[in-house]
Amino acid sequence: MPTSPSRSRYRAAALLLVLAALTGCAPAPGSTGPSAPLGPDDGFIESGEHVSPFADDLPAIANLDPALREAMQRAAQDAIADGFDFVVTSGWRSERYQQSLFDDAVRDYGSVEEARRWVAPADVSSHVTGNAVDIGFTDADSWLSQHGADYGLCQTYANEMWHFELATTPGGECPAQRNDPS
Numbered sequence: 001m002p003t004s005p006s007r008s009r010y011r012a013a014a015l016l017l018v019l020a021a022l023t024g025c026a027p028a029p030g031s032t033g034p035s036a037p038l039g040p041d042d043g044f045i046e047s048g049e050h051v052s053p054f055a056d057d058l059p060a061i062a063n064l065d066p067a068l069r070e071a072m073q074r075a076a077q078d079a080i081a082d083g084f085d086f087v088v089t090s091g092w093r094s095e096r097y098q099q100s101l102f103d104d105a106v107r108d109y110g111s112v113e114e115a116r117r118w119v120a121p122a123d124v125s126s127h128v129t130g131n132a133v134d135i136g137f138t139d140a141d142s143w144l145s146q147h148g149a150d151y152g153l154c155q156t157y158a159n160e161m162w163h164f165e166l167a168t169t170p171g172g173e174c175p176a177q178r179n180d181p182s
């Protein structure tokens with residue numbers, strides 16, 4: 001018996017619904033498509049959340065440049081021994097995570113030029129390459145500003161006291177800070 005036109009239209013519509021449900025609203029687990037929510041695989045750390053500098057199972061820490069990670073962990077060990085709370089507030093970030101931070105900054109600051117003073121675009125961010133780590137709390141930042149060079153760690157931007165990069169040899173001298181990331 002031949003399928004009636006209305007019945008095949010119904011089938012096509014049902015198939016579209018199924019496809020939409022499969023591909024549209026709920027991204028598959030582990031999906032990293034542009035619409036998937038940011039997660040640990042992007043190095044995403046909830047604002048206000050703190051991560052142990054030794055959490056090597058988290059991509060935010062694991063994907064750091066190995067030399068930076070090692071220097072940061074040696075510094076953390078010593079800072080903690082000195083009684084400081086030493087946490088990571090941001091480490092490695094995926095490109096799309098950095099892009100979303102930059103897009104938010106453009107919205108908040110009203111222009112690309114002003115946003116660039118606070119957040120680097122994805123193609124130039126040292127967080128995306130795994131060469132930067134943001135440290136908390138404020139006391140630990142001050143400790144690291146004083147002692148970081150012993151480990152090769154330097155605060156590279158004057159307006160970001162939490163942002164450190166491997167920028168000298170251990171015991172060397174940190175380069176002059178730039179005003180901001182732009």
Ligand SMILES: [Zn+2]
Nearest residue numbers: 132133134163
């Ligand atoms: Zn940073």
